Amino acid sequence: MSKRKYNPEYIKYGFISIKHQGEDLPQCVVCMKTLSNGAMKPSLLKRHLESNHPEKNDRNQSYFERLGENVKKRRLDQTGQNYQKMTGIVKASYEVSLLVAQNVKAHTIAETLILPAAKVLVRHLIGEKDVAKLESVSLSNDTVKRRINEMATDIADQVTAGIRASKYGFAIQVDESTDITSCCQLLVYARYTQDNKVKTELLMSEELSATTKGRDVFNILERYFTENELDWGNLVGCTTDGAPSMLGRKSGFQAYVKAVAPKATLVHCYIHRFALCARVLPTELLECLNRNIKLVNFVKASALNTIICKALRRSRFKSQMSSLPHGGALAFKRKYDKTSL
Incomplete structure (x- = not known):
């Protein structure tokens, strides 16, 4: 059965429209009574006005329009002006x-x-x-x-809902480190598919109040999975650093993950692999790398060194600019602006 639509001309019979469960319902602006969608006919609306409000029958359309505006202001549903x-x-x-x-x-x-x-x-x-x-x-x-707390909670709910709905499972990246305030932070990122797109989101961040063993990290993550109804069986990958608490064969974090998610692929973070590769560089490259590290550390060790280095860069820049033609000077300036100390 097709639903009837409200016509703005029905206001001359003293009726405006109100939304209810996706359909238009006529509402009388005099008695505030709401009729069914089937009564959305000029003859039925006119009959209601003549039968229930005969004293208003001779009123013009502008009178009913004023009443309709007052009704809209007092409405409590989504159509109300308030x-x-x-x-x-x-x-x-x-x-x-x-x-x-x-x-x-x-x-x-x-x-x-x-x-x-x-x-x-x-x-x-x-x-x-x-x-x-x-x-x-x-x-x-x-x-x-x-x-802010409400928005953060809503974002977390959206992420967990997306992970649960991911048809290809999800992967996590786990890392724990101690900051300069001696606070041990556990960060977990999740990667999953949603709407045929791969998304990477922060899954959780929590402080490790006691020890940082593999069992402690796994217990926190397992509690989070239980509270948010995440299934370990849908985990397809887990990435960690190379710490013994993560890679230990018996008591490492990855060992506990393998016990509950046997199909998951356990991976060592590639950034840490780069750091390991730097330890076995050829002698010439290693000496060059160490020399640059010492230079940067010396400059950044104090504010005075940083200021002096910037002053040297500015003076060198001005001397090079003065020896170039106008067009070359502009090109050199653009190149200079892109460089960093």
Whole structure:
């Protein structure tokens, strides 16, 4: 059975349209009663007006249009103007919170800088009367923090849902290292297919509070898999570094992974392989590499060395520029800008 569509001319009978489960329903602007989709006929709508509101029968169309606008403002569903206004306010709050997180700024910057700056721009470019609209956007410290946490949780749910839906399985890359604050961080990246595309996303990041043995790393990852309903049987690959806690035959992380995912291919990270290859370089290349490393370390060891080196580069640049014609000088400058210390 085909669904009837609302015609804007039905307003002269005192009816506007309301969405319900994907179909248009006529709503009376006088008594607020909602009829079925089958009643979306001029004859039935006119009968309702004459039978239930005979005193309104002689009213013109503009009268019903004013009533219809008031009804739309009071609606609580997605067609209501108040709902649409609140949706825009909440969306603006989320997008500003996202900018704060992307630029790694303090949460208070939204309320102390972004909102006042937005008011200044609106006041001078749009008008003073529109500045008041920004007052309804919540950008407090707690609100921004809550928005960022909610977005992070949503992204994590999307990643785990994509991994579960991947028809070719997924692979992980695991690494744990201790930062300058003596905090041991465990990072796990996942690679999977979604919509016929290969995606690489951060799966989890967690602190290792005690030891960093292979069993400790595996227990954290196994708990995460259980909480997010990820199947070890769908794991097709696992990449780690060359630490004994990762590659140990009996108690290494890869040994525990092989026990629960026998079909997974265990790989040693190629970046670490490059580092191992550098240890067996020919004598000539190794001496050249060590000399460059010492030079860079000496320059970067102190701020004074860095400043002096930059000054030498600038003076050398100016002397070379002065000896070139105008066109050659521009070409040399472009090449110089692309170089790094």
